[in-house]
Amino acid sequence: MAKADIELKIPSAVFYIEPVRAFIGNLAQSLGFPRKRVADIQLVLDEICTNAVHHGSANAAVGVKLRIEIDAHALEILVRDTGSGDAKRKNWLTHERLSEIEANRSPSSESGHGIFIAKSLSDTHEMQSNEVGGTDVRVVFHLLKSSNTEL
Amino acid sequence: MDSTQLMKLRESSGIKIIEIKTDLSSYAASDLRKVLEGLLVEKVDRVVVNLSEVSHINSTAVGALVGVAKRLRQSGGDLKICALADNLTRTFNLIGASSVLEIYESENSALAAF
Secondary structure (H helix, E strand, O other): OOOOOEEEEEEEOOOHHHHHHHHHHHHHHHHHOHHHHHHHHHHHHHHHHHHHHHHHEEOOOEEEEEEEEEEEEEEEEEEEEOOOOOHHHHOOOOOHHHHHHHHOOOOOOOOOOOOHHHHHHHEEEEEEEEOOOOEEEEEEEOOOOOOOOOO | OOOOHHEEEEOOOOOOEEEOOOOOHHHHHHHHHHHHHHHHHOOOOOEEOOOOOOOOEOOOOHHHHHHHHHHHHHHHOOOEEEOOOHHHHHHHHHHOHHHHEEEEHHHHHHHHOO
16 A cells, blocks of 8 residues: 555544544554454544643644554554643643653543553554644554554 | 433432443543533432443543542442443553443343442
8 A cells, every 4th residue: 555644633622533533443444454453543542632632722723633644554643732831831741741640640540541541552652742832642553563463 | 412312311229320322532421421420419329331332432431430430439339330342341451440440241230239
């Protein structure tokens, strides 16, 4: 398959995550990912978009941007937000904040699991500040090297 | 659209049963929290959440279930989960929520556990 890029922009509202989740599921299935891996990809997409909407959408008019790259070997998703708008932690995912979230996460926590899920279920997970003052989250799922290839 | 319409409430022997008929991404998870907190306001103390028709759940929804279960236990009640699909079980296990929530294979077994 030739490499292809897909770009989406959704309003900063959780309502729009579900249709994107359905889209990415259909895409992953079409690319040949096993059923369980499709569910993983959908869950990771849901979690990182939810974080972007809840924590990185001070400028709601800009929305949340997604760039999806596909080729014969992998599905890559980049989710870009515009920051929290809080001057003290404009980029909501500073290293300090990440450490705090990870240290406080427990089975009885009501929140703070999203990043852990994204890290656990993707083949590659990267987070970094972007030039618009927000956070970019990049995840990659390898088609042939998927950690869970069970049908 | 308000997804609370896809969360059906029933009662059996004084136990409230919520049957979820929608996938639980963040939008529906917010509505699930509203439904559960409505039960807390009504002083309901025993709840079973039937997830047999749910094929996706995110950590926001699991967090809502954990939070309400904790609050119910403080007043002597509980919230039990039943009928999880395999990928939902995987999500509960990954987060660790399976060690916090009581999860049963069927609605009848969840009801019998009260």
